[in-house]
Amino acid sequence: MARMATTRRVMISTAAAWLFGFLIFFPILWMGLASFKTELEAFAIPPSFLFFHWTTENYATVQERSDYLHHAMNSIIIAGGSTLIALLIAIPAAWSMAFSPTKRTKDILLWMLSTKMMPPVGVLVPIYLIYKSLGLLDSRIGLVFILCLGNLPIVIWMLFTYFKEIPRDILEAARMDGATIGRELVYVLTPMAIPGLASTLLLNLILAWNEAFWTLNLSTSSAAPLTTFIASYSSPEGLFWAKLSAASTLAIAPILVLGWFSQKQLVRGLTFGAVK
Amino acid sequence: MKHVLGAVCGASCLLLAVPATAETTLTIATVNNGDMIRMQGLTGEFTKKNPDITVKWVTLEENVLRQRVTTDIATKGGQFDVLTIGTYEVPIWAKKGWLVPLANLGADYDVADLLPKIKDAVSADGKLYAAPFYGESSMVMYRTDLFEKAGLKMPEKPSWDFVIDAAKKLTDKSAGTYGICLRGKAGWGENMAFLSAMANSYGARWFDEKWQPQFNTPEWKTTLTTYVNLMKEAGPPGASSNGFNENLALFNAGKCAMWIDATVAASFVTNPKESKVADKVGFALAPNTGLGKNANWLWAWNLAIPAGSKKTEAAEKFIAWATSKDYTKLVASKEGWANVPPGTRTSLYQNDEYLKVAPFAKLTLASIDAADPNKPTVKPVPYVGVQYAAIPEFQGIGTQVGQQFSAALAGSMTVDAALTAAQSATEREMKRAGYIK
Numbered sequence: 001m002a003r004m005a006t007t008r009r010v011m012i013s014t015a016a017a018w019l020f021g022f023l024i025f026f027p028i029l030w031m032g033l034a035s036f037k038t039e040l041e042a043f044a045i046p047p048s049f050l051f052f053h054w055t056t057e058n059y060a061t062v063q064e065r066s067d068y069l070h071h072a073m074n075s076i077i078i079a080g081g082s083t084l085i086a087l088l089i090a091i092p093a094a095w096s097m098a099f100s101p102t103k104r105t106k107d108i109l110l111w112m113l114s115t116k117m118m119p120p121v122g123v124l125v126p127i128y129l130i131y132k133s134l135g136l137l138d139s140r141i142g143l144v145f146i147l148c149l150g151n152l153p154i155v156i157w158m159l160f161t162y163f164k165e166i167p168r169d170i171l172e173a174a175r176m177d178g179a180t181i182g183r184e185l186v187y188v189l190t191p192m193a194i195p196g197l198a199s200t201l202l203l204n205l206i207l208a209w210n211e212a213f214w215t216l217n218l219s220t221s222s223a224a225p226l227t228t229f230i231a232s233y234s235s236p237e238g239l240f241w242a243k244l245s246a247a248s249t250l251a252i253a254p255i256l257v258l259g260w261f262s263q264k265q266l267v268r269g270l271t272f273g274a275v276k
Numbered sequence: 277m278k279h280v281l282g283a284v285c286g287a288s289c290l291l292l293a294v295p296a297t298a299e300t301t302l303t304i305a306t307v308n309n310g311d312m313i314r315m316q317g318l319t320g321e322f323t324k325k326n327p328d329i330t331v332k333w334v335t336l337e338e339n340v341l342r343q344r345v346t347t348d349i350a351t352k353g354g355q356f357d358v359l360t361i362g363t364y365e366v367p368i369w370a371k372k373g374w375l376v377p378l379a380n381l382g383a384d385y386d387v388a389d390l391l392p393k394i395k396d397a398v399s400a401d402g403k404l405y406a407a408p409f410y411g412e413s414s415m416v417m418y419r420t421d422l423f424e425k426a427g428l429k430m431p432e433k434p435s436w437d438f439v440i441d442a443a444k445k446l447t448d449k450s451a452g453t454y455g456i457c458l459r460g461k462a463g464w465g466e467n468m469a470f471l472s473a474m475a476n477s478y479g480a481r482w483f484d485e486k487w488q489p490q491f492n493t494p495e496w497k498t499t500l501t502t503y504v505n506l507m508k509e510a511g512p513p514g515a516s517s518n519g520f521n522e523n524l525a526l527f528n529a530g531k532c533a534m535w536i537d538a539t540v541a542a543s544f545v546t547n548p549k550e551s552k553v554a555d556k557v558g559f560a561l562a563p564n565t566g567l568g569k570n571a572n573w574l575w576a577w578n579l580a581i582p583a584g585s586k587k588t589e590a591a592e593k594f595i596a597w598a599t600s601k602d603y604t605k606l607v608a609s610k611e612g613w614a615n616v617p618p619g620t621r622t623s624l625y626q627n628d629e630y631l632k633v634a635p636f637a638k639l640t641l642a643s644i645d646a647a648d649p650n651k652p653t654v655k656p657v658p659y660v661g662v663q664y665a666a667i668p669e670f671q672g673i674g675t676q677v678g679q680q681f682s683a684a685l686a687g688s689m690t691v692d693a694a695l696t697a698a699q700s701a702t703e704r705e706m707k708r709a710g711y712i713k
Contacts, residue, residue, distance in 0.1 A: 039550055043525035045452075065313070124347060132353050216340055217347065220303055220355050221332040232335035235308040236465075237520055237540060239528070239550065 028252070034245035035059070042242040058246035066229055068250055075225035076254070077140050078215070079208035082147035083201060086155045089148075091197075094159035095185060099171065109160065112153040120150070120213050131218060138220045146218065147208045155204055162196030163189070198265040202258070209255045226251040300590050305334045305345055306360040307577065310544075311410050311617040314607060315598055321606060322597050329590045338465070345582075349374045354584035357591040361406060362465075363397040363576050363649070367666045370400040376581040376588055377403040381596040389601065389621050391641075394576050397649055406578035407599040411619025412540045413643035414473060414572040415636075416560040419553060422446055422453070422533045433570075436477065436502065436563045439534065443510035446533035455510030457532035458503070461519040462682035464674025469573055469663040470536065471681060475499040476653040477564050477571035482665050482702075485658050487711040489702035491677075491695045500691050504684055516686035528552060536562060536571070539643055542636035543614060559639045561646065567654050573663035574647035576619065619644055669709045676701045 033049070034042050041052045062068065097105045127146065128137070136142030166189065174188045190197070212227040219228060230251050233244040259266065306312045312335070319331050334356070336344060341360070348355045349369070361369070369375050381387070381404075387395070390408060398406040416439070418430055428442050443455030459470040472482065480495035490496060507515050512526055520537060524544060527535045528551040535541070548554040562572035579595045581588055597603060601623060607616045614633040616624065618640055624630055625641045634640075652662040659665035664674060677698040684694035706712050 040528075040552070043529060045526075045529045045531060065316070125351060128347055128351050128353060132351060137353060137355055216336070217344055220305075220334045224334070228334075228336070231337050231340055232308055234337035234340075235310075235521070236338040237307075237309045237538065238544065239521055239524055240308070 028256075031245045032249050034242055035249045037242050039239055039242050042245070043239060058242045059250070061243055062233070062246045062250065066232060066247075068229065071224060071226045071229040071251075072254065074140060074219075074223055075209060075227075075251075078143045078147060078223070078225050079205050081140070081144040082151065082208045083204045085144065085148045086152050086204060087197070087201060090152060090155040090159050090200075091185075094156050094163050095189065097156075098160055098163035098166075099168065109157065112156060116150075116153055124217060128217070137218060138223050140223045142218060143215060143223055143225070146214045147211055150211070150214065151204050151207055154207070155200055158200045158203070159193070159196065162193050162200070165196075166192050195265060195268045198262070199268070202262055202266050206255055206259065300328055300587055301330045301332055302357045302587060302590055302594055303332045303334060303355060304358040304360075304594070305336065305341060305356045307338050307341055308335050309540075309577070310615075312360065312577070314611065314615065314617075315409070315603075318603075318606060318610065322594060325597075326590075326593060329593070331594070349582045349584065352584040354582075354586065356582055357585040357587045358594055359580050359582055360409070360577055361580050363394075363574070363578065364661065364664050364666055364670070366398045366406045366578060366580065367400050367660060368668055369580075370403075370405040374583050375405045376583055376585070377405055378407055378581070378592060378595065379403070380589075380592050381407065385596055385600060386623075389623050391620060391622055391644060393574060393644055393647065393649070394620055397574065397576060398578050406580035407595045408576040408578050408620040409599055410540065410617035411574075411576035411644060412538045413574055413619070413640065413647050414470070414537055414562050415539050415542075415639055415643045416534055416536050416562060417527065417542065417545055418534045418558050418560065419530075419532075419556050420558040421553075421556040423558070430558060430560050433561045434563050436565050436571075439536075439563045440502070440506055440510075443506060443534060447510040452531055453533060454512040454526075454531060455533050456506060457512055457518065457523045457526050457535045458507060458515070459519055459523065459537065460507065460511075460515040460682055460685045461517055461522070462675065462678040463519070464664065464671055464678060466519045466678065467682055467685075468674045468678040469575075470571075471499065471503065471678075472663040473562065473573040474503060474571040476569045476662065477562070477567065478502075479565070479567050479569075479654040481653045481655055481657050483658060483706075483711075485656055487658055487706055489699055489706060491699035491702065496695060497691065500681060500684060500695060504691055507685055508687075516682045538575070539636065539640040540618065542640065543618075543634070546635065547614075559636050561639065561643060569652075569654055570643075570646050572643045572647055574644060574649055575663070667709075667711075669705055669711075673702050673705045676705075 035058055036054045036056065037052055038055055038057070041048060097109065131137045131142055136145070170192070171184060171188060174184050179188065210227070212231070215225050215227045216231060219225070230244070230247050233240055233247040306316070316333050316335070319333075323329060323331060345356065345359050345361070347353070366375070387404065391411065394408045394411045395404070398404060398408055416430070416434060423430055423442070423446075426445055428445065431438065439456070445455070447453065447455035459467045461467055475481070475496060478495050478499045480493060480499055481490050484490055512518070512531060518526070520541070523532070523535055523537060524541055526532050527545055530553050542559060545551050545557050546554050562570045564570045579598060581591045581595070585591055599620065601621065604616045604621070604624060608629070612633065613627075613630045616630065618624065618634075618637070625637060631637050647662045649660050649662050659667060664670055680689065680694040680697045680701070683689040684691050703712070
């Protein structure tokens with residue numbers, strides 16, 4: 001009897017989990033389906049779910065009209081570059097705050113977070129003027145720099161939380177064995193913090209990949225990433241839903257695949273230290 | 277460790293290297309509308325004639341483009357050489373010295389051929405500050421089959437009473453057919469474009485001669501009450517989130533018996549590739565109340581050169597090409613006369629080939645002629661613009677008022693409360709901007 005109840009409970013919770021997962025995935029699925037419809041079918045009422053005339057013409061049109069690879073390459077460089085630099089700065093910063101805290105560490109952490117409390121549009125004009133003077137408008141390096149700055153507080157906070165979970169005794173043992181700070185960081189701390197580092201890296205990569213405000217405002221064509229590629233298919237006068245869906249599917253495909261393959265690391269990292 | 281860091285930094289620097297730019301490269305910012313996409317596709321024809329010029333396109337959604345371009349032009353960023361801007365921006369930006377006057381469009385450009393109303397809208401102090409690419413007004417699009425079935429006949433110049441009555445008769449909610457589809461989504465260029473034009477036909481105005489907001493007048497109350505009641509009885513559900521595209525989708529799917537919106541929609545609703553009702557659409561002028569003004573607006577998308585551009589000569593060459601009579605012929609030869617950009621040149625409306633394939637041409641021209649940006653409504657006004665007031669503050673005010681009116685349509689606010697809120701918000705902004713004390 002007890003086993004039956006347990007089996008039923010497992011079945012119900014499995015079904016609920018699948019349903020919940022499906023609901024969350026549905027918008028992406030719908031976008032993918034719409035990208036294979038004609039414009040007429042894309043807004044048909046009632047909408048057709050699977051039984052429609054499948055076509056790849058939207059992808060052909062998108063490819064013909066815009067240079068997808070150019071935008072994708074910019075996205076990879078901007079998201080990858082900003083994540084890499086952010087990690088290079090954040091690892092030592094978080095390390096020092098976690099293992100050698102001072103009186104002001106908490107204040108510094110809070111101050112860092114406070115920079116995320118203002119909407120970015122508030123500093124658009126000053127940043128735009130600075131970038132104009134430095135010749136950084138529409139440059140990849142400019143976008144890498146601004147996205148790195150934007151995400152740095154989150155990266156430091158995440159790493160700080162992970163590092164705090166690492167027992168200090170292990171570090172002390174390493175020091176007893178004569179490890180220098182550099183060796184301690186590379187051989188002791190980093191391997192232990194790999195799940196945390198991996199999830200920080202992935203999350204930051206996704207945030208930078210999807211960042212639309214700065215990338216739309218500071219780039220025109222040379223440095224334009226996939227966010228501007230999508231924006232160019234949104235129209236106030238004209239129905240281009242199928243083409244917009246095709247462009248969006250192409251834009252999220254790389255990050256979706258990356259997320260798919262690394263979901264284990266991501267989940268492990270995000271729940272790191274959650275259960276004591 | 278040092279080696280690792282060095283290698284990473286070196287690799288990053290290599291990846292981040294910025295490519296060198298070409299000699300005369302024009303960067304053109306535009307919106308993603310059908311006619312602009314066609315122009316983008318035909319760029320090769322321009323560069324073939326001008327081998328020393330290359331063209332880069334930046335296509336963005338209207339609101340994003342407006343923010344992007346305004347930031348650049350206000351800071352003299354110089355990122356763009358040609359801009360696509362609306363008739364709202366042209367007089368404001370020309371006054372601020374942000375635009376280069378177009379004086380060298382060439383001998384064969386034929387400025388006199390531009391439709392007078394449109395030409396006025398893009399000129400300031402007698403100088404042309406932008407060249408119109410396509411122009412539009414608004415009109416009634418209706419389903420001839422549904423009208424016939426109900427025994428109704430649409431007059432060429434319908435009154436609001438007729439439209440309201442017909443909308444109620446044609447509504448069959450159980451069959452999913454609605455008498456009328458109108459804009460409800462908040463925004464100065466969304467619901468307020470329609471409502472300002474409708475208000476003009478009821479004799480209302482945004483401001484009196486002393487810039488005093490007028491939402492406390494009976495004309496505005498009649499306008500908003502009529503609109504809300506009509507949409508409640510004969511409009512589609514969730515209308516408060518419908519803009520141009522949503523209504524276009526509804527109309528093309530056969531859900532609306534009437535739709536009052538941009539004349540440019542006419543080519544979409546009559547295109548069998550996009551519309552299920554392509555062969556059942558009729559057109560009429562926007563409704564009136566007998567006061568001498570129809571509920572139609574006037575708008576044009578124009579090409580202009582920002583003051584920060586260092587490639588003025590090449591930019592002007594491009595603008596002259598894209599807005600010329602020859603460009604119209606080029607589009608016609610490649611994609612047919614039905615696809616040429618409408619509403620800018622008189623000669624187009626005298627062209628038999630165009631008139632043959634565009635059943636909506638006559639009404640588009642009549643609608644454009646019926647709108648007067650200098651005298652938009654019955655009473656005198658201190659501003660220029662039919663569905664907007666061409667002052668910098670209007671974008672913000674228009675959107676705030678649009679939100680109140682959208683809330684009234686959604687039923688979360690009464691008409692009176694929406695009008696009171698609109699009046700106080702507009703008064704506050706106008707005081708802050710120094711128009712009134």
